[in-house]
Amino acid sequence: MKPSGMRSTDIKTTGRKPVSLRWRLLVPLVVTAIVISALLFFTMRNVTTHAVQATQDALLETAALSILEQTRTIEDDVEVDLPYNIFTMLGATSEDKVYYRIDLDGTFLTGYEDLAPNIIPPQEDRPVFSTTDFRNSKLRQATIHRGFVVRGKIKFVRITIAQTQLFQETIIRDISRSASIIGISFFGFAIFMALLVTTSFLRPIKLLADAVSRRGPNDLRPVKHPTPEELTPLVLSLNGFIARLRTTLRQTETFIAEAAHHIRTPLSLVKSEGQLALSKSTNAHNREHLRNIIQAVDQSSRSASQLLDHAIVLYRTEQSDELRLDLSIVIKSLVENIQPAASLKDINIVSDLDTNSSVFILADRVLVEVALRNMLDNAIKYSQPDQTIHVTLGVVKNMAKISIRDQGRGLEGINQRGLKQRFERGSNVDDVIGSGLGLAIVWEICSALSGTFTLKNNKGDGACAILYLPIC
Amino acid sequence: MKILIVEDTSKLAKSLADHFTLQGHNADIVGTVKLAEELLSLSHYDIMLLDIMLPDGDGRTFLRSLRLQKISVPIIVMTARSEVSDRVDLLDIGADDYIIKPFDFAELEARCRAVLRRHTGSTQTQLVFGNIALNPLTAELQTPETNHTLRNRELRLLEIFMNAPDILFTKEQLTDRIFNISESISENTIEVYIGRIRKKLIGCDVHIQTMRGIGYKLTQL
Numbered sequence: 001m002k003p004s005g006m007r008s009t010d011i012k013t014t015g016r017k018p019v020s021l022r023w024r025l026l027v028p029l030v031v032t033a034i035v036i037s038a039l040l041f042f043t044m045r046n047v048t049t050h051a052v053q054a055t056q057d058a059l060l061e062t063a064a065l066s067i068l069e070q071t072r073t074i075e076d077d078v079e080v081d082l083p084y085n086i087f088t089m090l091g092a093t094s095e096d097k098v099y100y101r102i103d104l105d106g107t108f109l110t111g112y113e114d115l116a117p118n119i120i121p122p123q124e125d126r127p128v129f130s131t132t133d134f135r136n137s138k139l140r141q142a143t144i145h146r147g148f149v150v151r152g153k154i155k156f157v158r159i160t161i162a163q164t165q166l167f168q169e170t171i172i173r174d175i176s177r178s179a180s181i182i183g184i185s186f187f188g189f190a191i192f193m194a195l196l197v198t199t200s201f202l203r204p205i206k207l208l209a210d211a212v213s214r215r216g217p218n219d220l221r222p223v224k225h226p227t228p229e230e231l232t233p234l235v236l237s238l239n240g241f242i243a244r245l246r247t248t249l250r251q252t253e254t255f256i257a258e259a260a261h262h263i264r265t266p267l268s269l270v271k272s273e274g275q276l277a278l279s280k281s282t283n284a285h286n287r288e289h290l291r292n293i294i295q296a297v298d299q300s301s302r303s304a305s306q307l308l309d310h311a312i313v314l315y316r317t318e319q320s321d322e323l324r325l326d327l328s329i330v331i332k333s334l335v336e337n338i339q340p341a342a343s344l345k346d347i348n349i350v351s352d353l354d355t356n357s358s359v360f361i362l363a364d365r366v367l368v369e370v371a372l373r374n375m376l377d378n379a380i381k382y383s384q385p386d387q388t389i390h391v392t393l394g395v396v397k398n399m400a401k402i403s404i405r406d407q408g409r410g411l412e413g414i415n416q417r418g419l420k421q422r423f424e425r426g427s428n429v430d431d432v433i434g435s436g437l438g439l440a441i442v443w444e445i446c447s448a449l450s451g452t453f454t455l456k457n458n459k460g461d462g463a464c465a466i467l468y469l470p471i472c
Numbered sequence: 473m474k475i476l477i478v479e480d481t482s483k484l485a486k487s488l489a490d491h492f493t494l495q496g497h498n499a500d501i502v503g504t505v506k507l508a509e510e511l512l513s514l515s516h517y518d519i520m521l522l523d524i525m526l527p528d529g530d531g532r533t534f535l536r537s538l539r540l541q542k543i544s545v546p547i548i549v550m551t552a553r554s555e556v557s558d559r560v561d562l563l564d565i566g567a568d569d570y571i572i573k574p575f576d577f578a579e580l581e582a583r584c585r586a587v588l589r590r591h592t593g594s595t596q597t598q599l600v601f602g603n604i605a606l607n608p609l610t611a612e613l614q615t616p617e618t619n620h621t622l623r624n625r626e627l628r629l630l631e632i633f634m635n636a637p638d639i640l641f642t643k644e645q646l647t648d649r650i651f652n653i654s655e656s657i658s659e660n661t662i663e664v665y666i667g668r669i670r671k672k673l674i675g676c677d678v679h680i681q682t683m684r685g686i687g688y689k690l691t692q693l
Contacts, residue, residue, distance in 0.1 A: 261525055264552035265481055268574035272487035275577050279494060279648050287644060294653045301574050337569070340582045343624040344652050386623065 021205070025198045033190030037183040044179035045172065052168045053140070060142035060161055061127045063090055067102070067159045068125070073148050078104055078157055086161075094167035099139065103158040116160040119143040137164045204228050208235070220246040249315070256311050263304045271297045306437035309370055313441055316367050317448040324472060327359045327393055327400050330368060335391060338376050346385040349376070352392045359393055359400045362472040363449050371445040374438040375404045375465045382408035382463070399451070399468040407462040411455065442467070473497040473588070476517040478508045478534075479550065480526050488521065491577050495649075496636065505529040512543065519546045519584055522567075532565055539566035546587045550575070576652050582628070599634040602678035602692045606634055613672060620672045625650050629665050633680065633690035642687035 063086040070081040080102055090098045101111035114134075119141075121128045127144040141162035147154040204227050211225040222239040271294055278290040335351045342349050361368070379389045387407040394401045439455065442465075446453040451469040458464050475492055479485035480503045489499035500517075502508045505528050508520075524531035535547060549562050552573040562570045568587045571580055589609045598614075599606040605614040611627045613620040622630065628650055632641065646662050666680055666688060673679055677693045 261552045264573045265484070268552065269481060269484045269487070271574035272484055272491070272577075275648070275653065276487050276490055276494075278653070279491070279577075279645065282642065282644060291653060297574060298653070305572070333563070340569075340586050341579055344576075344578055344582055346623045346625045385625070 022198050022202060025201060026194055029194035029197065030191060033187050033194065036190070037187040040186060041176075041179045041183040044182070045176050048175040048179075049168075049172050052171050056140050056163065056165070056168060057129050057142065059090060060129070060140065060163060061144070062086075063161045064127055064142045064144040064159050065125070067100070067161070068144060068146050068157070071146070071148070071157050071159075073150055076151050078148050078150060078155060080109070080157065082110075090161075090163055094170075096164045096166050097137065099134065099141075099162045101158075101160045105155045106158075111160070115162060116141055116143055119160065120158070121145050131165075132162075134162065138169075139163065140165055140168075204231055212238070220249070252311075252315055256308060256315065260304075260308050263308075264301065267297050267301045267304070271301070303437070306441065309374075310437055310441055310444075313367065313370060313444055313448075316364055317444070322362050323365055325361050325363055325365055325368060327361055327368075327402065327469075328353045329358075330365065331372065331391060331393060331402065334369060334372055334376065338373070338380070342380050342389070345380065345383070347380055347383045348388045350388055350390050352390065359395055360472050361400055361449075361469050363469065367445045367449060368469070371442045371449075371467060372402065372404075374442050375402075375467065378438055378465065379404050379406040379408070379463075382406060384408065387462075395471060396468070398471055400471050401466060401468050403464055403466045405458060405462065405464040407458075407460070410457040410461060410463045473518045473584075474516070475499040475584075476508065476511060476520040476545075477501045478505070478520060478526065478531070479503065479523040481523075488580075495581070503527070505531075505534045508534065512538075512545065517545055519548065519588060521580075522547050522549050524549060524551050532561065535562075535567060536565045544591075546591050548580075548583055548587060578649055578652055581649070599631065601634050601637050601690065602676060604673065604676050604678055606630055615673065615676050617675050622672075625665050626668055626672075629662075630669055633688075637678075637690050637692070640683055640687050640689045646688070 066083050066086050067080065070083050072079055082100075087098050090096070099112045099115050101113065101115040101117075102109045116130070116132070119128055119130065121143055124146050125144065127142040129140065129142050132139050132141060139162040141160055143158065143160040145156050145158040147156050149155075208223070208225050208227055208231060212223060220242050222242060223235055225235070227235055274290050274294040274297065278287060278294065281287050281290060331351060332353060335349050339349055376389070376391070383389060383406045389407075390403075390405045392401075392403050392405075442453055446467060446469075449469055451467060453468070454466045456464055456466075473492075475489075475497055477485050477488050477499055479488065479501065482501075482503060485501040485503065489501050492499040500511060500515075502511055503526070505526050508522075511517075512520075522531050522535060526534070531549065535549065538545070538547070546568045547566070549567045549570040550573055551562070551570055568590070569583050571583055585608065592609075599608065603616050606612070606622075606627075607614075608627065608631055611622045611624070613622055613630065629646065632646065632649060643660075643662050650662065650665065666682075670680055678690060679693060680688050681691045682688055
């Protein structure tokens with residue numbers, strides 16, 4: 001169990017880790033923002049390029065037509081009067097260079113001979129536009145032609161006028177920079193909005209989770225935290241689960257208590273009757289048999305008790321009821337309670353507790369007592385009459401240190417790791433009743449309370465069990 | 473000692489009562505809270521042994537109500553429930569001690585004595601026989617020559633003898649009352665403790681007499 005369950009735990013998943021809701025929301029929003037920003041940038045750039053291109057083409061067409069308009073037939077020849085104002089018009093907006101070429105019936109007349117030699121427009125007075133590299137510059141050129149009748153024959157005058165594109169490139173560069181700034185700004189804003197939307201979307205889930213996590217380990221009331229209607233099925237499922245858990249825990253607690261009652265009561269009767277029979281019996285053989293029966297009852301009883309203790313430890317670890325405990329008081333009352341049992345064996349328990357300096361821990365009292373009782377039980381079990389068990393309490397590096405040192409037979413034939421295992425016992429304890437669960441229970445409690453437990457042989461005789469628990 | 477046993481498992485209650493009767497005490501048995509209340513109102517008891525799960529109520533509720541009524545009879549709760557889940561509550565609601573079933577009679581007796589000593593305090597009458605006096609509370613044995621502090625088993629052994637001077641106890645009877653049955657001991661171990669007490673009684677007008685093949689008794693010279 002352990003929610004402790006309700007404690008903060010790492011959720012282990014098998015296989016591929018599911019994508020978080022935040023990423024599920026964030027990724028599509030970010031991708032959309034990137035696409036829209038890119039579209040915005042390229043659209044602005046294209047529209048501008050086309051607009052600038054169209055403007056330049058219109059100027060080139062006007063210039064070419066102007067030249068054609070100044071072309072006429074004189075007697076047997078064609079005369080072209082170059083209108084120089086068109087060069088002024090083309091050069092008015094920038095430092096761009098202007099080139100021209102005039103051909104008559106495919107024969108070069110004037111201008112730049114290497115400019116667009118092979119372009120023949122398909123129709124008269126309809127310019128053909130093209131872009132080309134000319135003398136290390138990029139040119140936009142318009143070629144137009146018109147037929148003139150000379151001596152009964154049609155002669156075609158072809159005019160090509162071209163202009164470098166420095167001005168257009170400057171405009172496109174400026175517009176592209178602006179488009180980039182707008183695109184990036186839009187992207188940043190979109191990301192900010194996406195984060196805002198994601199956080200806002202997930203906030204009710206986080207608030208619900210916080211409300212559930214803040215609950216104490218025993219708080220199994222239904223969740224009544226206000227949530228959006230979309231989360232209502234989740235809250236309903238959670239409340240259903242809590243109700244089932246509550247019932248199961250109650251049944252577990254009742255079951256453990258009743259199991260203990262039903263196991264121990266008949267054992268108790270067998271043991272009492274056995275002891276009575278023993279006290280009335282004078283026959284040595286019968287007494288030996290009765291002793292064996294009683295010892296078997298003790299063995300069963302101890303095993304049953306420790307199995308029940310173990311069940312309770314598992315249950316309490318999940319359902320822990322943490323309190324601020326003064327360890328010196330807990331140990332003192334435990335020693336007082338266990339002293340009569342120790343005294344029966346003439347074993348003395350000496351506790352070195354400074355009642356003026358309390359050591360506080362935050363833990364479930366039942367778990368702490370079970371751990372200490374098992375440690376003390378062990379020390380008593382393996383001690384001989386007239387020996388002393390020393391119980392000390394101190395603080396080492398923010399940890400409460402409880403040590404229980406006996407003068408018994410010590411540990412033999414088993415290592416620390418083995419003693420953690422359930423039903424494992426040392427090789428030198430066959431003559432002592434035990435189940436091999438006591439120390440395993442201490443280990444489990446120690447682990448649940450974030451402490452450490454060590455068991456070692458003393459320098460002289462006996463063993464020393466030390467439990468470290470975090471102080472508060 | 474007059475004991476009230478409140479236990480609904482009648483056979484268990486009877487065997488407890490038989491044990492106390494054998495030890496020379498008076499024990500009454502009841503199986504319900506109602507009968508326990510009636511007996512407590514009619515008679516005085518030195519100690520009460522109380523089971524938790526009773527047919528007509530919870531022993532803890534009964535215990536709490538007794539303490540609310542200022543009834544201070546020493547109470548040892550016998551519980552068959554889990555050792556850890558009840559004990560904290562039991563002491564808080566007024567139990568003097570508790571014992572987990574199944575238990576050794578020797579441990580039950582030891583707990584009864586400890587509780588009675590706490591209740592009667594140092595005013596408890598010393599046990600006196602001949603020229604020795606034993607204080608069970610402080611475990612001090614006064615002899616004409618010196619005072620001895622006894623270990624637990626020595627104290628319990630001498631207490632048995634001084635409560636019934638001149639009465640013969642067999643080795644078996646003494647072993648059953650001194651040692652835990654689950655301990656692996658020989659019945660001759662009792663001789664070790666008899667020997668220790670005898671050493672402390674040197675120079676006194678009482679001694680532990682060996683009845684060969686039968687047992688021991690405390691007699692005055």
